[in-house]
Amino acid sequence: MKTVLVFGGAGYVGSHGCKAFAQRGWNVVTFDDLSRGWRDAVRWGELIEATLLDRAAVAEAIRTTRPDLIVHFAAFAYVGESVSDPAIYYYNNTVGSLNLIEEVRAAGNIPIIFSSTCATYGVPDTLPITEDHPQRPINPYGWSKLFVEKMLADFHVAHGLDSVSLRYFNAAGADPDGEIGERHEPETHAIPLAIEAAVSPNASFTVFGSDFDTPDGTAVRDYIHVSDLASAHVAAGEFLAGNPGAHVFNLGTGTGTSVLELIGAVESVAGRKANVHFGPRRPGDPAELVASADKARDILAWQTQHSSIENIVASALAWRLRERV
Numbered sequence: 001m002k003t004v005l006v007f008g009g010a011g012y013v014g015s016h017g018c019k020a021f022a023q024r025g026w027n028v029v030t031f032d033d034l035s036r037g038w039r040d041a042v043r044w045g046e047l048i049e050a051t052l053l054d055r056a057a058v059a060e061a062i063r064t065t066r067p068d069l070i071v072h073f074a075a076f077a078y079v080g081e082s083v084s085d086p087a088i089y090y091y092n093n094t095v096g097s098l099n100l101i102e103e104v105r106a107a108g109n110i111p112i113i114f115s116s117t118c119a120t121y122g123v124p125d126t127l128p129i130t131e132d133h134p135q136r137p138i139n140p141y142g143w144s145k146l147f148v149e150k151m152l153a154d155f156h157v158a159h160g161l162d163s164v165s166l167r168y169f170n171a172a173g174a175d176p177d178g179e180i181g182e183r184h185e186p187e188t189h190a191i192p193l194a195i196e197a198a199v200s201p202n203a204s205f206t207v208f209g210s211d212f213d214t215p216d217g218t219a220v221r222d223y224i225h226v227s228d229l230a231s232a233h234v235a236a237g238e239f240l241a242g243n244p245g246a247h248v249f250n251l252g253t254g255t256g257t258s259v260l261e262l263i264g265a266v267e268s269v270a271g272r273k274a275n276v277h278f279g280p281r282r283p284g285d286p287a288e289l290v291a292s293a294d295k296a297r298d299i300l301a302w303q304t305q306h307s308s309i310e311n312i313v314a315s316a317l318a319w320r321l322r323e324r325v
């Protein structure tokens with residue numbers, strides 16, 4: 001049985017990743033400091049509770065688990081927080097990743113899959129965004145991730161380390177079996193916030209900007225179901241076994257959904273009106289971010305199965321209602 005060591009496996013995307021690897025027959029071990037994750041989300045394999053910033057702990061985890069593959073979800077991921085406190089993003093996301101990459105190399109170049117982001121592109125010149133689009137992040141979070149992509153590319157050239165960087169668009173939805181779901185504190189993602197505004201009388205949802213150059217004036221994003229993201233990591237791990245290199249793939253659907261369309265889907269699935277307000281645009285918020293999903297589909301032989309907006313919203317709503325029972 002092959003072993004995957006999952007950094008950040010107690011978080012939202014990471015816990016779904018652990019489930020996908022376990023279902024595919026992998027032995028799963030999670031390494032997470034629980035700074036933003038949840039002990040009870042570690043349901044597939046053991047938890048090593050430690051931080052990436054402790055390089056000796058990273059080395060020890062690799063030495064004891066002897067993984068065939070590393071998957072690296074561990075990071076801070078709030079854009080606004082990265083603007084107000086960039087240092088913790090460069091330490092945690094960039095220095096922490098360098099610790100991991102150096103230990104992975106010292107252990108004999110274990111292949112690594114890295115969670116990157118569409119935030120590395122910044123404001124796009126063309127749509128849909130292909131992997132060769134220029135990367136010009138507009139916040140420290142995006143830079144903290146782009147530096148890691150660059151390190152992985154450089155370590156391939158210098159040392160032959162193989163990697164896949166997966167640039168996620170908007171992760172959304174919850175495990176179809178209801179075992180795990182989205183839990184960020186504070187929650188900043190649109191779908192859980194819109195659901196809250198529909199199911200909770202005290203909550204409201206603010207639409208930031210209604211004057212974008214988009215069909216209904218609200219911002220358009222590419223939402224991908226978290227279980228589809230998870231299965232892409234398994235496909236990337238299998239791909240890496242036969243394809244050396246430092247690869248990059250977008251993970252999106254190729255379909256954009258506006259904020260108003262999203263609210264419509266939430267109201268229709270929940271059967272209730274959401275309490276919605278309109279506010280000004282947020283600085284640096286692009287009008288439209290939609291992935292070209294062709295490369296992952298063609299090369300990883302991976303397809304989305306759960307990513308219709310109705311399915312995403314229905315699974316997120318089921319998780320929300322179950323969570324509070």
Ligand SMILES: NC(=O)c1ccc[n+]([C@@H]2O[C@H](COP(=O)([O-])OP(=O)(O)OC[C@H]3O[C@@H](n4cnc5c(N)ncnc54)[C@H](O)[C@@H]3O)[C@@H](O)[C@H]2O)c1
Binds near residue numbers: 050072077
């Ligand atoms: N959620 C999205 O829409 C999205 C989009 C693009 C990219 N990403 C990336 O995907 C990854 C997962 O995102 P998420 O939404 O699941 O976030 P999350 O906060 O739910 O999960 C991150 C996990 O990493 C752990 N962690 C953070 N720093 C650590 C450290 N120094 N040592 C050990 N563990 C540490 C946290 O405790 C948490 O369990 C992140 O790298 C994020 O940048 C997420």
